[in-house]
Amino acid sequence: MSALALSVLLSLVSAVAYAGGAILQERVAATTPGQGYAPLRRGAWWTAIALNGLGALLHVVALAYGPLSLVQPLGALTIVFALPMAAVFVRRRAGATAWRGAVMATVGLAGLLSLTSSSDSQSLADAERVMLGLATGGGVLALMVAAHAAHRHPVVRSVLLACAAGAAFGIASVFTKTVAVDWDRDVAFLEQAPTLGAIAVLAAAGVLLSQASYRGAGLAAPLSTVTVVNPVVAAAVGLTLFGESFRHGVAGTVLALACGVVAAGGLVLLTTERIARETSTVTVAQGGPAAPAAPTAPATERGRAHKSAAGTGEGSATPPAATPVLPGVPSQPPSSAHRRSRSRHPRRREHIAS
Structure with a gap:
């Protein structure tokens, strides 16, 4: 197997491992809302960390065998693997808009980075590493x-x-x-210790930040964002510091910009779909479904009852509606028929009054 084919195979397996870790991280975040250190006590979270570690290890080996401009776009397949894996393993199906956004983001990103031409392997000078580390830390903060x-x-x-x-x-x-x-050039280990420390810090920060991003936002939007931003940042550094450039001159640059627009459009679709779903969920949670209204009488009957209650006469065709008497609330004045009945029984009225 050639080095290029081995790099592609390792990148594909790495994308699958990253997708599995992302799904588990999202599930842990969804089941432990508002609990900062609760994920550390969950076995699923440590399984996700192990999958992310496996994906990172395979990614490192793939970078050793293949160019940065090839390995990084293959990492975009993480979201392509994550959506069907989430539907199969955790019964969480993404909507049609999310699928379109995922496909657009992946195709646009793959097209963008496929137009990047790799040059001979280069390393970064110490000053470039310091500047890049400081810029990254400031941007992340x-x-x-x-x-x-x-x-x-x-x-x-x-x-x-x-x-x-x-x-x-x-x-x-x-x-x-x-x-x-640097390892291929037999650079001493002690000289690479600061760079290895920076890799460890950045990888840990990426894992913790991605875990926090899944809380309250589901899987599609944060995963697609990480999947797009990761290779775009790496490709930007490759273009500026590693001597890489777009193929086909000006035409390749225009095509690369078009692919970037497609990838950004896919990200927008994923985010807007999640916002719409979250808004509907919050609305139902706050207001709930409207309670069914009590059945009302037809308009004609309501009009007759209103006329009767207003005292239109004893001979009204519709008797007044009965009104419940509440404690402490005076009842309506008795009707004329009721007053005549009470006048026929004065003793009973006196007895009641006493």
């Missing part, structure tokens, strides 16, 4: 602050946290590719 400010809008908060997770994962992949290139 800014997204976290924005997500905290949007805590009243769960879907917006989820997308912001997923963007931060995708950026952390993408830069971790860039540093991983750098370490793999």
